[in-house]
Amino acid sequence: MNPWSSSTEAAAGLCSRFREWRLLGPGLLWTTVFCLLPMVVVLAVSLATRGTYGGVLWEFSLENYRDLLHPLYGRIFGQSLLLAGMTTGICLALGFPLAYYIARLPPRRQALWLIFIMIPFWTNFLVRTYAWIFILRTEGLLNTVLMQLHLISTPLDLLYSNQAVLLGLVYGYLPFMVLPLYAAIERIDPALIEAAWDLYADRWSLFRRVLIPLTKPGIVAGCVLVFIPSLGAYLTPDLLGGARSMMVGNLIQHEYLVARDWPLGSALSIVLMFIVMSSLLWYFHAQSPQTRERGEQ
Amino acid sequence: MRGQGIWLRGISGLGMAFLYLPIIVLVVFSFNASRLSATWQGFSWHWYGVLWHDEALLAAAVNSLWVAVLSTSLVVLLGVPAAMGLERLRGRGRQALDTIFLLPLVLPEVMMGVALLLFFVMIQWPLSLATVVVGHAAFNLPVVIVMVRARLQKLDPRLEEAAHDLGASAWQTFYRVTWPLVRPAVLGAALLAFTISLDDFIVTFFVAGPGATTLPLKVYSMIKSGLSPEINALSSVLVLSSMGLVGLSLAFQRR
Amino acid sequence: MADLSIDIRALVKRHGATLAVDHVSLQIRRGEFFSLLGPSGAGKTSLLRMLAGFETPDAGDILIDGQSMAGVPPNRRPVNLVFQSYALFPHMPVAENVAFGLEMKRVPRNEIAERVGSTLELVRLSDKRDRLPGQLSGGEQQRVALARALVNRPAVVLLDEPLAALDQQLRQQMQTELKTIQAQVGLTFVCVTHHQEEALALSDRLAVMQQGRVMQVGRPEDLYERPENLFVARFVGVSNEVVGTLADVQAGEGNLLPSDVSPSRGIRLSVPAGLQSGQQVVMTVRPERIRITPGHVADAGSNCLHGVVETMRYIGSEWQGVVRIGQSVRWTIHASNTASGSRPVGVGQPVSLEWNVGDGVVIPLT
Numbered sequence: 001m002n003p004w005s006s007s008t009e010a011a012a013g014l015c016s017r018f019r020e021w022r023l024l025g026p027g028l029l030w031t032t033v034f035c036l037l038p039m040v041v042v043l044a045v046s047l048a049t050r051g052t053y054g055g056v057l058w059e060f061s062l063e064n065y066r067d068l069l070h071p072l073y074g075r076i077f078g079q080s081l082l083l084a085g086m087t088t089g090i091c092l093a094l095g096f097p098l099a100y101y102i103a104r105l106p107p108r109r110q111a112l113w114l115i116f117i118m119i120p121f122w123t124n125f126l127v128r129t130y131a132w133i134f135i136l137r138t139e140g141l142l143n144t145v146l147m148q149l150h151l152i153s154t155p156l157d158l159l160y161s162n163q164a165v166l167l168g169l170v171y172g173y174l175p176f177m178v179l180p181l182y183a184a185i186e187r188i189d190p191a192l193i194e195a196a197w198d199l200y201a202d203r204w205s206l207f208r209r210v211l212i213p214l215t216k217p218g219i220v221a222g223c224v225l226v227f228i229p230s231l232g233a234y235l236t237p238d239l240l241g242g243a244r245s246m247m248v249g250n251l252i253q254h255e256y257l258v259a260r261d262w263p264l265g266s267a268l269s270i271v272l273m274f275i276v277m278s279s280l281l282w283y284f285h286a287q288s289p290q291t292r293e294r295g296e297q
Numbered sequence: 298m299r300g301q302g303i304w305l306r307g308i309s310g311l312g313m314a315f316l317y318l319p320i321i322v323l324v325v326f327s328f329n330a331s332r333l334s335a336t337w338q339g340f341s342w343h344w345y346g347v348l349w350h351d352e353a354l355l356a357a358a359v360n361s362l363w364v365a366v367l368s369t370s371l372v373v374l375l376g377v378p379a380a381m382g383l384e385r386l387r388g389r390g391r392q393a394l395d396t397i398f399l400l401p402l403v404l405p406e407v408m409m410g411v412a413l414l415l416f417f418v419m420i421q422w423p424l425s426l427a428t429v430v431v432g433h434a435a436f437n438l439p440v441v442i443v444m445v446r447a448r449l450q451k452l453d454p455r456l457e458e459a460a461h462d463l464g465a466s467a468w469q470t471f472y473r474v475t476w477p478l479v480r481p482a483v484l485g486a487a488l489l490a491f492t493i494s495l496d497d498f499i500v501t502f503f504v505a506g507p508g509a510t511t512l513p514l515k516v517y518s519m520i521k522s523g524l525s526p527e528i529n530a531l532s533s534v535l536v537l538s539s540m541g542l543v544g545l546s547l548a549f550q551r552r
Numbered sequence: 553m554a555d556l557s558i559d560i561r562a563l564v565k566r567h568g569a570t571l572a573v574d575h576v577s578l579q580i581r582r583g584e585f586f587s588l589l590g591p592s593g594a595g596k597t598s599l600l601r602m603l604a605g606f607e608t609p610d611a612g613d614i615l616i617d618g619q620s621m622a623g624v625p626p627n628r629r630p631v632n633l634v635f636q637s638y639a640l641f642p643h644m645p646v647a648e649n650v651a652f653g654l655e656m657k658r659v660p661r662n663e664i665a666e667r668v669g670s671t672l673e674l675v676r677l678s679d680k681r682d683r684l685p686g687q688l689s690g691g692e693q694q695r696v697a698l699a700r701a702l703v704n705r706p707a708v709v710l711l712d713e714p715l716a717a718l719d720q721q722l723r724q725q726m727q728t729e730l731k732t733i734q735a736q737v738g739l740t741f742v743c744v745t746h747h748q749e750e751a752l753a754l755s756d757r758l759a760v761m762q763q764g765r766v767m768q769v770g771r772p773e774d775l776y777e778r779p780e781n782l783f784v785a786r787f788v789g790v791s792n793e794v795v796g797t798l799a800d801v802q803a804g805e806g807n808l809l810p811s812d813v814s815p816s817r818g819i820r821l822s823v824p825a826g827l828q829s830g831q832q833v834v835m836t837v838r839p840e841r842i843r844i845t846p847g848h849v850a851d852a853g854s855n856c857l858h859g860v861v862e863t864m865r866y867i868g869s870e871w872q873g874v875v876r877i878g879q880s881v882r883w884t885i886h887a888s889n890t891a892s893g894s895r896p897v898g899v900g901q902p903v904s905l906e907w908n909v910g911d912g913v914v915i916p917l918t
Contacts, residue, residue, distance in 0.1 A: 027379030034435040038412035101309035123539040127532040131319035232405025249407040455639035461626045463653035
């Protein structure tokens, strides 16, 4: 039952419903005007035509979406999906043991480790990306050290590659994976793990038959939290990627601010949002009680 | 079990090293005397001095603070009542409103920036620092709503009933019981919104008008125009301040 | 009726399709400790919340000290509730929690200090006045919740399962304490509980409720000794039953012709006024009124049934046994442990169960 309205049922009815709307109203208006409305504008512009000198001509057309079928855009979308997917996978592989380790520490040290996971999360993203430029570029720290150790004679080309982008994305979004995973693992009764050991489970079956089913909501949450921002990433590919590591975010920015083709940029945005929304729908489906029951059998 | 312990500890240690080594390297080399930033030439405060005398940088920092303060105030004023209203609401309306309110949280940032840019151009609101404030308040509103609601949901509904039973009016109940109990969550949310606003690059990048340079925009242009140890020094300052903010938010939550 | 504290008149409350409270009328006297006893879902909590003002009746009225409570919000009612979860304000120290109600009523500062002090003394918490609720034990929290209500000197103190959150030992201690405090302050207490022993121990009078209706109102001994229906007989204490037909009713006594057991002689019982021969009834006997003797006694002086012991368990103060007396009829007997723990009869042995005519209570089957 809703705790707030149950308190004074006597006052319920029209009068108090107005009060709720008075509380909600300003925030709702704000979100509607500065989030919902702009989205509608993007949708509208994506169905319009490009003016001769940039700008928008209000003539209905599906041309922009047809243009997206061009193999160049397909390649960029494919590359974005691949990079976001790989980022998610690597974050999961790295984040699960880390989250598991933290969840099994004594409470005080758990808190300390969690703070250390959260500090990068609160630290400026630009700064954290810059750190990798500092390390990876041709005159960067890594090349300098390797050359001084005489392990290499000429600097390696580490920066401005898809690998560098992948590294930057994993680095940027690892905390997003660890936190929900930790929350899920921490909730597992340790007796369940002991029971699995007691019932002859080896490490792999413990993981597959007990840990994964019990932490599925956390796994799904972590994957969504990493996948969505990686897919729409702009800064990381912009700073760490080369000319060939463009992602959708960069393409959208390019269409808007460089090519000044707003309708095409809008169409790109709509497609990106469509992918994001589908992954969210999958998330809510996976989190719904019925699905979870089935998953935990 | 023992073997697994070592294996786990190893991978967790590596994960932590991965998260922190770049930041540590950055901070260490901010004290490097050399212009060629990757070779160590001795300890120096030089680059912090350069930082302190960079007028443009300081102006950008002031802009950033203004934007963060204004957008955070706005978001708290709008978000706290909205969270309370949402908690009181029942039935189907609540879910629909949930979706609307949380939308900015799940939109890719680029999309948010583009949409706001288009919108401001359409309504002919000239891009400036004000549009940046509005943009930040748009994506930070759900942050406040989510955090305050989480706290409200954990409150025992009987506490408000008890206050009411003891003769408190609706306003007295809020002032004496509800507000003191949600205040830490509101402060925590405000702090997070403040940090996100200070750090935001993408939305700002799209909706900032000419001359409305914030700190991240300035850092970005510094990185793009070639590296200098000054960026290391600036980064160290930012890392340190975010650690301070984390500490502050933890202190609020403890209370 | 000058001494009437609460007058509940034909109160009705619906929760969706179910009648939570079904035309309940109750009169509660001033200074009385009154309990609402019943299983969960009996409507007692709904009734209590309507008294406090958190729920609105669909029909009927509540009068407190002669004043109708219709449309009066909780913060204007002369009642205070002790919540089941205590609902102590976690951010306020004990004294501030207790002072809250008086502050809301704008009682002068020095009077608040004085009343809070004396109330904390009453519940023996003077030394804990600056603690936060989270630093107190369960029993102490309970006493703070009580003090927070008492300090306002309301017309009625409402208690929602006041002892449910405490463990067994503390519970009994608090029962005594609650009773003592109530006698000292002399306020009307209305208490909701599902715990029958607690209700009997605490109350001056109580109402047994089931499915939104009041099944019987009376003193604890009325309910235990003279239950008016099977529900009360079974809910308040253990009920040993025999179904049968009344015969030879004369001058308040009669015979029972049982349909499911075969006694060696007939069963004599006292018949309340208004019941006649030929009526289908249930006779019920409390376990402690039954004497158990080994072997099948041929000619007992009182009512007697033969049976076989099925189980016998030792709980220290007494032996509790189940005896099969008919095809599917089992009685529970309690035998005092007077012979230094020696087993009165063994499992599987034949026994005779005897009881006095006056101990069989007759309940008409409708």
